[in-house]
Amino acid sequence: MSTSTRRLATAEDTHVLVAESLGLAHLARAVGDPPRAQAIWEGLVARATANPGDSAAFLDLATLLIATGDREKGLEVQAAAVADHQLYRRAAARTPTLRLLAFTTLGDFTANAPLDFLLEDSGVELINWYVDGPPSPGAAPEHDVAFLAIGESAEAEPLLQRLEGALAAWPRPVLNARPGLIAGMTRDGVADRFVGHPAVFCPTVRRVGRETVQALAHGTRPLADVAQGLNFPVILRPVGTHAGHGMAKLSSPAEIGAYLAEHMAAEYYVTAFHDYSGADGLFRKLRVVFIQGRPFLAHMAVSENWMVHYLNARMDESEAKRAEEAAMMASFDDGFAARHAEAFKALCETYPLDYFGIDCAETADGRLVVFEADVAMIVHAMDPADVYPYKKPAMRRLFEAFVDCLHQAGGVPTA
Structure with a gap:
């Protein structure tokens, strides 16, 4: 077993080994600094070479591989690491205030809720438990609150179905403990839920x-x-x-x-296909996340192309597009969220989860267009502050709301 493994006590006073990982957010940031990423890579390779049982080194190598585009190899290394060990801890960035146990599954960055990004620079210690079936409380490390982080996918559906009802008697509060509901958040499943709805339009x-x-x-x-x-x-x-x-x-x-x-x-x-372009011919797509029913804007992309993704919208190349996103973030609560309060209410009633996200837009007649809903949509604060100075305050609000949600659920005061 790896020397980077920490011993934690469960409530039953048994001992559980938790491997120490650098974490997704730390490694994703490093990818933007090639010399730093190379140094981390070489250090992890040296660890794995010296100790083939260092599962945390292999898991972090897998994360780097996926982050740099070698998805197939990364998933292969990830599966090998998890086959050896299922529990990985990412230390809190600040004085620890809460221990969060996340039930996760194998996959790339779209497989699980982006908890490491949401908790970046917080006092929350994150422990990822890669489960392949109903987990046993006796095998769990000590924690204050748990979170079902697994998102909807064809690969995860059988696991989510096996987890249905399995977390009801968990000895700690479990957020998002609706695996069957999450499994039903397929593209067609979401669309079928809102056929004919007066405020929500799903193609x-x-x-x-x-x-x-x-x-x-x-x-x-x-x-x-x-x-x-x-x-x-x-x-x-x-x-x-x-x-x-x-x-x-x-x-x-x-x-x-x-x-x-x-x-x-x-x-x-x-x-x-629904043409959701504005009067100027541009397409605008928003990513909104709900934290216990409260909406937060994660980003808005403005594009000449109907297939809008934040990267292909080239937001970094257009001051006008960034100014529009900044204005949307500043006015979101009293503007977009207020206009679509009925739609947001319907979404949260349909999916009564502690955390989930949607990709959405507006129709010309004022309805909310929902393209997708899931718990695993990427949300982060890694965009450079010199290009996107307005994002940090907006994302801080979102992240602080999520951390507060965890503390409230666990009955643990914030620092």
Whole structure:
């Protein structure tokens, strides 16, 4: 076992070994400083070479691999580390005020709620427990509050279903303890929940097999047969993808055929395209997170392209776009959130979770467009302050609200 392992006592006074990890936020920040990242990499390799049982070194190497784009190798190393050891502690940045035990699963940065980012620079000690089934309280390290961090995905669905009801008798408070509800936050599941809603608009989404998409491409099956009112153009993407990977707007059966030739998958999401551009022709997409029902703006991207992601919107290259985002962050509570209070209320009633997020926009007639809802959307404060000076105060409010939520749940006063 690694020498970087700390011994903690459970409530039953048994002993649990928790490996010491550098953590996602620390390593993600290092990636932006190549010499620093290289030094960390070399140090971790030296540790792993000297002690093949140093599972924490391997887990941190896996995180660096994923963060630098080698996802496949990173997931392979991560799985090997977790097979050896399931508990990893990231120390608090300040004097510890609370111990949070997070139930997590294998995967990249979209697999679990971004707790390490949310808790950055806080007094919360984070312990990630990679579970493959219902956890046993007797095997848990000492903690004040627990959190079900696993997000919706096809890979996680069986695990979430096995966890249903398993956390009800946990000896400490557990936040987000609704695994079955989380498992149902699929793109089509969310859309189906809000069909015909007066304040929330979700474009029609259907999950279909490759044979069905091939029939659409051949013209042997009409779009209306997949979902009532579905017409060209449509958006097609493989199930399980994120950040626009494999996502395309298609306007004819021939375009679907060409798409299928390049994107092999067993299942796809077919989504009705809705033009949510503003009067100036630009598309605006917001990421909003809810902390015990209270909305916070994590970012707003402004783009010339209908497929909006913060990186491809080139926000760093446009002072005008950043000024618009800054204004949205400054006015969010009294502006956007107030306008969509009814929609936000409906979302939180539908998904009564302590924490989750949505990607959304506005329709021309004033409704809230919801593209996706999940607990694992990336939220961070790593954008450079010299380019985005307005972000730090906004993200601090969000992070402090999350930390306060944990302290309240655990009955532990803040520092």
